Amino acid sequence: MRKKPRFKRSSVKTFSFFLIFSAVVWVLVQFSKTYTQLIEIPVNYVNAPLDKSISEDRPDHVDLQLQDNGFSIYYYKIFNPQLNVDLSQAKETGNALVYTLQNHLSEIEQQLKIDFEKSLIVQDEIVVPFQYKKEKTIKVEPRIEVNYAVGYSAEEAVQIKPDSVKVSGPKTIIDSIEKVYTKNISLDKVNDDLDGTVAIDTTGLGALSFYENSVAYYQKVEKFTEGSAEIAIEVINVPKNLNLAYFPKNVIVYYQVNLQQFESVSAADFRVVCDYNEVQRGDDYMIAQIVEKPDFINNVRLNERRIQFVIKR
Structure with a gap:
């Protein structure tokens, strides 16, 4: 029986080397x-x-x-x-x-x-x-969240400058826009005047050219304190033939005020009213509302808003 010829492993390696080498040379050439x-x-x-x-x-x-x-x-x-x-x-x-x-x-x-x-x-x-392009001046509105440190606040909202910017772009887009916003920023534990810059949010407005890409923001921050005053409740629009008894007769108004103006606030500056016409059928209470207060105070609230009442026969 004749044996099949076998290739030596070294011969295969040599052949493969020269084949790959030839291919590389051909590619280089x-x-x-x-x-x-x-x-x-x-x-x-x-x-x-x-x-x-x-x-x-x-x-x-x-x-x-x-x-x-x-x-x-x-x-x-x-x-x-x-x-x-x-x-x-x-x-x-x-x-x-x-x-x-x-x-x-x-x-x-x-x-x-x-x-x-x-x-x-x-x-x-x-x-x-x-x-x-059509040009247009568009109002800028701030998206600035301010969280004040304890005992601090501001009488006015955050202001920006300029409060409007000139933009240019295709008429169809320009005519559809009335205002743009700043980027969202959040400021925590604020206890000093605000003074900085914030970019205008141009998301989705790539077809427009903004002549201003950012605006300045500022706010006067002051030391505030909390005050309170006891105010008698005034009930209005009660029918003349109705004998109405309600409780409590007085509520406490809490408020924040600039420390320098604390002494300027008195109970006479407030008016708290319950409107009987707003009572829903079946209710036995009225809602107290502050209808008068000094302009320079903020964070005003009542200790009690639901005022219970009964109709005496």
Whole structure:
């Protein structure tokens, strides 16, 4: 019986080595050759004029005719570098911004890392259509939450400056917006005057150009103390033929006041009223409300709002 010929393991390894080596050499030789290739370079537009809305129907690439070895060509295909076009350097012609590529070859060479002795950009210029933006002044509202330290407060709400900003953009978007907001910020344990800046929230408003991106905020924070006063309840709109008895007759009003104005507050400055007309059928109580108080106090509250009553026969 004849034995089957067997290949030595060392022969297989040698054959595989030379096969792989030959393939690598072939690839290197092929990539070392000079090729001419047309490559699309994506375009990114920067520094668009604030008074112009750039059309969506604008060129998204330029064509680069590259004459170089295979390594360089595949670098552009794999890493896909993009060209930043500075529209502040474009010339306005009719309703278009014209960016002449030949005037910016050195900048393009630096950005794309190419040599124009071996390559060229097919287009002479990039034409970007535009529409003039509509301008509008829009109110800014703060979203600033202030939590004061114990014993501190403020008489007025947080103020911002400017309280409105100029924006420009497509007419359809501009006409639909009446106000914008600041970013949300929360300030804790505040015991001193507020003075800072906060960014305007432009989320979802990318089509608009803001002439101001932030506003200043401020608030005078003062030392406050709590005061109280006992006030007699006044019941109004009770029918003349109705004998009404209610309890309690008096309530305590609690309030916060600037320490410097504490002595200026007296019980005579308050009026607490129950309106009998607001009593619902079947109820045996009225709701007390503060209808008069000094303007310079805050955090006003009652110790009791439900006032029980009975009708005497």
